[in-house]
Amino acid sequence: MSDTENRTEIAELGEFGLIRHLTQHFKPINPSTLKGVGDDAAVLDYANKKIVVTTDLLVEGIHFDLMYVPLKHLGYKSVVVNLSDIYAMNATPKQITVSMGLSNRFSVEAVSEIYEGIHAACKKYGVDLIGGDTTTSGKGLLISITAIGEAEAGELVYRNGARANDLICVTGDLGAAYMGLQLLEREKKIFLESPSVQPDLENQKYIVGRQLMPEARRDMLENFKSWALKPTSMIDISDGLSSDLLHLCEESGLGCRLDESRIPVAEDTLKMAMQFSISGTTAALNGGEDYELLFTIAQSDFDKVQNHPEISVIGFMTEPEKGRKLISTGNAEYELKAQGWKAF
Amino acid sequence: MSDTENRTEIAELGEFGLIRHLTQHFKPINPSTLKGVGDDAAVLDYANKKIVVTTDLLVEGIHFDLMYVPLKHLGYKSVVVNLSDIYAMNATPKQITVSMGLSNRFSVEAVSEIYEGIHAACKKYGVDLIGGDTTTSGKGLLISITAIGEAEAGELVYRNGARANDLICVTGDLGAAYMGLQLLEREKKIFLESPSVQPDLENQKYIVGRQLMPEARRDMLENFKSWALKPTSMIDISDGLSSDLLHLCEESGLGCRLDESRIPVAEDTLKMAMQFSISGTTAALNGGEDYELLFTIAQSDFDKVQNHPEISVIGFMTEPEKGRKLISTGNAEYELKAQGWKAF
Numbered sequence: 001m002s003d004t005e006n007r008t009e010i011a012e013l014g015e016f017g018l019i020r021h022l023t024q025h026f027k028p029i030n031p032s033t034l035k036g037v038g039d040d041a042a043v044l045d046y047a048n049k050k051i052v053v054t055t056d057l058l059v060e061g062i063h064f065d066l067m068y069v070p071l072k073h074l075g076y077k078s079v080v081v082n083l084s085d086i087y088a089m090n091a092t093p094k095q096i097t098v099s100m101g102l103s104n105r106f107s108v109e110a111v112s113e114i115y116e117g118i119h120a121a122c123k124k125y126g127v128d129l130i131g132g133d134t135t136t137s138g139k140g141l142l143i144s145i146t147a148i149g150e151a152e153a154g155e156l157v158y159r160n161g162a163r164a165n166d167l168i169c170v171t172g173d174l175g176a177a178y179m180g181l182q183l184l185e186r187e188k189k190i191f192l193e194s195p196s197v198q199p200d201l202e203n204q205k206y207i208v209g210r211q212l213m214p215e216a217r218r219d220m221l222e223n224f225k226s227w228a229l230k231p232t233s234m235i236d237i238s239d240g241l242s243s244d245l246l247h248l249c250e251e252s253g254l255g256c257r258l259d260e261s262r263i264p265v266a267e268d269t270l271k272m273a274m275q276f277s278i279s280g281t282t283a284a285l286n287g288g289e290d291y292e293l294l295f296t297i298a299q300s301d302f303d304k305v306q307n308h309p310e311i312s313v314i315g316f317m318t319e320p321e322k323g324r325k326l327i328s329t330g331n332a333e334y335e336l337k338a339q340g341w342k343a344f
Numbered sequence: 345m346s347d348t349e350n351r352t353e354i355a356e357l358g359e360f361g362l363i364r365h366l367t368q369h370f371k372p373i374n375p376s377t378l379k380g381v382g383d384d385a386a387v388l389d390y391a392n393k394k395i396v397v398t399t400d401l402l403v404e405g406i407h408f409d410l411m412y413v414p415l416k417h418l419g420y421k422s423v424v425v426n427l428s429d430i431y432a433m434n435a436t437p438k439q440i441t442v443s444m445g446l447s448n449r450f451s452v453e454a455v456s457e458i459y460e461g462i463h464a465a466c467k468k469y470g471v472d473l474i475g476g477d478t479t480t481s482g483k484g485l486l487i488s489i490t491a492i493g494e495a496e497a498g499e500l501v502y503r504n505g506a507r508a509n510d511l512i513c514v515t516g517d518l519g520a521a522y523m524g525l526q527l528l529e530r531e532k533k534i535f536l537e538s539p540s541v542q543p544d545l546e547n548q549k550y551i552v553g554r555q556l557m558p559e560a561r562r563d564m565l566e567n568f569k570s571w572a573l574k575p576t577s578m579i580d581i582s583d584g585l586s587s588d589l590l591h592l593c594e595e596s597g598l599g600c601r602l603d604e605s606r607i608p609v610a611e612d613t614l615k616m617a618m619q620f621s622i623s624g625t626t627a628a629l630n631g632g633e634d635y636e637l638l639f640t641i642a643q644s645d646f647d648k649v650q651n652h653p654e655i656s657v658i659g660f661m662t663e664p665e666k667g668r669k670l671i672s673t674g675n676a677e678y679e680l681k682a683q684g685w686k687a688f
Contacts, residue, residue: 034394038595039503040432040579041398041493046390050378054385055475055490057443061482088384099401099488131399137486138405144443144477144488146399149385159383235384251382 008108019134021108022115028128030094032150035130042130044095049150054085060140068184071110073212074143075117081238082147083125084216084291088236089158090224091151095130096122099144101137114143125218155230157295162233162252166296168315169231169305171217173264174241175280178287179272180204180211206268214291220310227304231295240288243338246324248296248317255318258336261329262314285326286339352452363478365452366459372472374438376494379474386474388439393494398429404484412528415454417556418487419461425582426491427469428560428635432580433502434568435495439474440466443488445481458487469562499574501639506577506596510640512659513575513649515561517608518585519624522631523616524548524555550612558635564654571648575639584632587682590668592640592661599662602680605673606658629670630683 010018023037035043044051058078060066066074079096086093098118102111122129127147187199201208216236224230233252235244241263249256265273265280273280296317297305305311315327324336354362363381372380379387388395402422404410410418423440430437442462446455466473471491531543545552560580568574577596579588585607593600609617609624617624640661641649649655659671668680 035502040429041396041435041491043433043495043500044395044397045497046395048392051388051390051395051492052385053388053439053441053475053490053492055441055443055477055488057445057477057479057486057488059445059479059481059486062445062480085384089387091385095397097397097399097490099399101401101403101406101486131397133399133401133488135401135403136406137403139483142401142403142445142481142486142488144399144401144486146397146441146490147385148395148397151387153389156387158379 006109010102010106010108010111013108015134018108018111022111023129025119026122026129028130029126030128032094033128033130036128037131042095042097044148046150050153050156052086052089052091052149052151053146054082055144055146056082058143060142065188066141067188069212071113072117075114076121076213078143078145079118079121079127080214080216081291082145083127084236084238086147086149087216087218087221088234088293089149089151090155090221090231090234091149092221093125093127093147093149095128095148097131097146098129099133101135101142103137103139103141106141125216157231157234159233159235159248159251162248162254162296162317164254164317164319165299166232166317167299167302167313168245168256168258168294168296168317169311169313170237170241170264170292170294171220171310172290172292173266173269174237174290174292175265175273175283175287176207176210176269177214177289178283179269179276180207180209181289182276183207183272184211204268204272206266207272211289214289216291217293220293223308229297229301229304231297234293234295237290237292237294238288240286240339241294242285242336244294246336246338248294249324252317253320255320255322256315256324256336257318258315258326260326262312264312350453354446354450354452354455357452359478362452362455366455367473369463370466370473372474373470374472376438377472377474380472381475386439386441388492390494394497394500396430396433396435396493396495397490398426399488399490400426402487404486409532410485411532413556415457416461419458420465420557422487422489423462423465423471424558424560425635426489427471428580428582430491430493431560431562431565432578432637433493433495434499434565434575434578435493436565437469437471437491437493439472439492441474441490442476444476444478445486446478447481447483447485450485469560501575501578503577503579503592503595506592506598506640506661508598508661508663509643510576510661511643511646511657512589512600512602512638512640512661513655513657514581514585514608514636514638515564515654516634516636517610517613518581518634518636519609519617519627519631520551520554520613521558521633522627523613523620524551524553526620527551527616528555548612548616550610551616555633558633560635561637564637567652573641573645573648575641578637578639581634581636581638582632584630584683585638586629586680588638590680590682592638593668596661597664599664599666600659600668600680601662602659602670604670606656608656
């Protein structure tokens, strides 16, 4: 933020001036948004559709580090992680509220940059900003977003619908965001020790991009629709493949067999993992922040997904007594375990 | 928190264990709650009703001081302030999400106390907890709540519907929460300087209660319904009477004449204001946190409200060119001004 040329203090605008300034470019586009920012509450009309609601709280120093996260990217990502949860219900996001806590180190220009990112994400995903709250924080930056979406009753996909022998599928590739984070953390350390050394991230665009500006898999919902495919269960990968697959097992009351050799990991991720002396599998299983969709389908639906380059079948669900297993490339059987939650 | 006998570290339960522990007693009661806590998102069904959404972010050290705010009260109040915004739309709250950021100084027992207060408020107002997010904060406590409610299309009351000559009404009395806060702050200072002096708040139950555990005016919505009264505009008083009345003027494009002698201020509030050498009017105009309803009605509806002991008619709306005026008890005319927003 120190390189922002103009600095307007938030106090100069006041709360309501700031909100006006930040939200003036957000024009509601969804017919379901009857009233957005500007009253005690927003008003929505979902006619006879079901309403889907999710929320996330992001805290500076815990979820992001402003030494290497550009403010615009932060705004974008804050929205995307919430939309990803809506898509994971097989629903379509339509509105968000954004609350922000700001210490006095943030200028109006800095906050505006965050909102530019929020705006870009809203535009890309067709979502309306309908409200929020802006306040001081004693220290650092807080972002709390609630996303609201819609679905026909019959479309919703929960975590608990998987059946034994269903195929486990995942979109895209895993572990990249985690390796991007490791790289950014390493370069930060080097920079702090020797500020004259410029970090070279040019060759690591893929993994850094996955960390700083992830996308949510709206495209997959469009695919599902065009294929007439309804997953039996679904979750988005935010905590890592193991943790999130275990959620599907737990909620569906099943076991699983996860095939290590089929877990999709990008070349760039593998290379960076090697530099950090960990395996690509470890990054995929425990890294998190992939925002890919993990879902199960009936075996009879295999034809629908098998030729899609962005969907990998990585195992199958089992009766609960068979346990939750990872089958290694060397064909050894391991207990699938979730890593402790990193934010506590 | 230091006097909590048992201390369980949050890390012992982990994120998911903590959420289970905190939410186990929250059983959805509203038919509109199809799926609460436990999936990527909650699912609601509002049939053909309109959906009303509001959100608030509370930050320790800015919005509350744990030296004198009991955790249970904090949980209760955090919910109530959001419900108040829903009632101010003439709508009925049905669900909330609760996100919390916790530093490691908070034990499971401490967080459970906050949730006890949240639970009490949910129970009292018939609201379901449907989701949230729990994370560490580098420092202090953060609470972000989103409330969702419903209304028939024709019932909704916005800020912008007032007409010239409409009567300005307010529920309850004003300024008490502010004087309660001043008292608590003073006693805190005394205690910090001389810890042996015990604060005597016994005689100040009313104003302290208004600060620590406000209620939202659900009862008024029931009155409106039974009287077939639809206010022309409405807002809840969170920032103070001036600021919130100015919002109604601004959004409705009108002026107003506010009659000082009619502003309802309780005896206890007046006495404490005197101790602090301010007038009751100042506390009412600028104090805030009253969570009373400020609304306008057509003059033809005066009969409906005139005999209710909890409703005061405090002025009327005017054509915009007449300005926004406060008429003092001495019959002098002042410009109505909003105090700067205290949280920046």
